[in-house]
Amino acid sequence: MIAETYLASNDAIMASIIETTPMFKKVDWNHDVYLALLESIVSQQISVKAADSIFTRFRALFDDAYPHPESLLSKTAEELRSAGLSLQKIKYLQNVALFAIENGIDYEKLQKLTDEEIVRYLIPIKGVGRWTVEMLLMFVMDRPDVFPIDDLVIRQKMVRAYNLTETGRALYKELHVIAENWRPYRTMACHYLWRWKPEL
Structure with a gap:
């Protein structure tokens, strides 16, 4: 739980997401x-x-x-x-x-x-x-600090969670700024974003 504690202490919005979202169940690829x-x-x-x-x-x-x-x-x-x-x-x-x-x-x-x-x-x-x-x-390789900004769901969830209004390059820049708070556990943050279900 070290990663979750770190993320929650560095980002209040991520802390709320972690609190309300179940952790993912890892598929074991046996490093293949x-x-x-x-x-x-x-x-x-x-x-x-x-x-x-x-x-x-x-x-x-x-x-x-x-x-x-x-x-x-x-x-x-x-x-x-x-x-x-x-x-x-x-x-x-x-x-x-x-x-x-x-x-x-x-x-x-x-x-x-x-x-x-x-x-x-x-x-x-x-x-x-x-x-x-x-x-x-x-x-597959369990790298802890990957931020797949080209993933559409990650971008959509971040826009929703952080109430972003930017578009284009400005949006990408802001997403990177937010994700900097998650280093060195950006992978974990993204796992939670994928599973997070925003309230309607």
Whole structure:
């Protein structure tokens, strides 16, 4: 509870959010950054329910239900489309598999890097953006001080909680100023913002 106590003492509004919001239940990815990256691509721009269904069918295409890079690259587009994947997402998944073979996406290697170094390392993969890497940092690598300002829900919740009226660059600047009060526990603050349900 050290992080919650710190956040509450530094930010009265965040203190109220923490008091009225249940903490999230962490999904254990067992530090499998590669698999989590594949799942995040499958999940892009579709509902959670649809993503879960497609990802389950995708994994079922492989003998041990694990899409090892070499096995993934050996599948035809027709086989992968049978899981419900679009041609664009198939290409993105293949890009991740190829990158894993050529460069490595293992937890031990990435853990030696800073947050920003991990972002710079992974975003050259076509189909992987900064937001995707930030989600990996927060949910898979347990990095404590990530602030995904490009996450629409985080921005909307902060605007609501702090009664912000700015737009555009001015809004982004103000969001960063507010989040500075949360260092070095910005990840925890964002977990609470995602789960927080404002009163109507």
